[in-house]
Amino acid sequence: xxxxxxxxxxxxxxxxxxxxxxxxxxxxxxxxxxxxxxxxxxxxxxxxxxxxxxxxxxxxxxxxxxxxxxxxxxxxxxxxxxx
Amino acid sequence: xxxxxxxxxxxxxxxxxxxxxxxxxxxxxxxxxxxxxxxxxxxxxxxxxxxxxxxxxxxxxxxxxxxxxxxxxxxxxxxxxxxxxxxxxxxxxxxxxxxxxxxxxxxxxxxxxxxxxxxxxxxxxxxxxxxxxxxxxxxxxxxxxxxxxxxxxxxxxxxxxxxxxxxxxxxxxxxxxxxxxx
Ligand code: SF4
Ligand code: SF4
Numbered sequence: 001x002x003x004x005x006x007x008x009x010x011x012x013x014x015x016x017x018x019x020x021x022x023x024x025x026x027x028x029x030x031x032x033x034x035x036x037x038x039x040x041x042x043x044x045x046x047x048x049x050x051x052x053x054x055x056x057x058x059x060x061x062x063x064x065x066x067x068x069x070x071x072x073x074x075x076x077x078x079x080x081x082x083x
Numbered sequence: 084x085x086x087x088x089x090x091x092x093x094x095x096x097x098x099x100x101x102x103x104x105x106x107x108x109x110x111x112x113x114x115x116x117x118x119x120x121x122x123x124x125x126x127x128x129x130x131x132x133x134x135x136x137x138x139x140x141x142x143x144x145x146x147x148x149x150x151x152x153x154x155x156x157x158x159x160x161x162x163x164x165x166x167x168x169x170x171x172x173x174x175x176x177x178x179x180x181x182x183x184x185x186x187x188x189x190x191x192x193x194x195x196x197x198x199x200x201x202x203x204x205x206x207x208x209x210x211x212x213x214x215x216x217x218x219x220x221x222x223x224x225x226x227x228x229x230x231x232x233x234x235x236x237x238x239x240x241x242x243x244x245x246x247x248x249x250x251x252x253x254x255x256x257x258x259x260x261x262x263x264x265x
Contacts, residue, residue, distance in 0.1 A: 022255070039183070046248060047252035051251050067204045070213030
């Protein structure tokens with residue numbers, strides 16, 4: 001099963017992940033005004049939530065990481081030198 | 084850019100011993116190809132609107148039927164999926180998927196069998212992201228068509244593939260097969 005860790009300090013409670021996740025993995029904890037994981041067993045590691053979260057507050061552990069051959073290594077090398 | 088030139092005598096139909104190029108050249112070629120395919124897809128969409136999906140779907144389906152002809156016929160869906168994943172190879176790595184409260188991978192509904200497929204690695208997705216294009220566009224339909232064509236050929240059925248969700252790391256699709264032949 002996918003382990004999802006939420007950084008509560010980073011989460012701004014916008015609820016975007018709750019709305020966007022197709023498998024209802026998250027719900028809002030109204031008291032804390034933070035998201036919480038309620039159904040990690042249904043997570044398919046699509047990582048749409050990573051893309052939508054404004055504060056990069058979640059981490060999915062031990063998942064299949066899709067190949068990213070589209071990343072231009074030359075551009076990345078230049079960026080690495082600058083940053 | 085420095086280029087290593089290969090010189091030799093060449094006859095028609097001859098495969099040269101050395102074809103040149105190292106892994107970095109292939110990477111560059113892949114990027115060029117991705118850009119080409121990406122812009123072709125977006126131009127097609129611009130010219131033919133939503134009709135682009137149908138055109139590309141048909142092209143994919145034809146390729147799928149051709150690929151399916153090389154596969155062993157079966158009426159076992161799981162076996163067909165396994166054969167398909169061998170044909171599609173590591174660049175289209177997929178597995179059957181089900182929500183935790185569903186017992187098996189397949190659902191029987193009348194004369195239909197439904198199975199969810201999770202595509203984890205996909206060259207189409209990589210191409211789209213390389214070119215900054217959204218997912219679910221014409222290029223995705225090439226893969227859908229291919230899957231449907233291959234399944235139809237291998238199982239002698241009618242098939243349909245719907246997109247449930249697209250993500251940067253995986254996409255979920257529903258494959259519906261209709262028993263009773265084409
Ligand atoms: S990776 Fe996908 S399925 Fe998993 S929690 Fe995020 S949006 Fe939901
Ligand atoms: S999208 Fe990010 S910031 Fe918004 S609720 Fe979810 S984890 Fe918190």
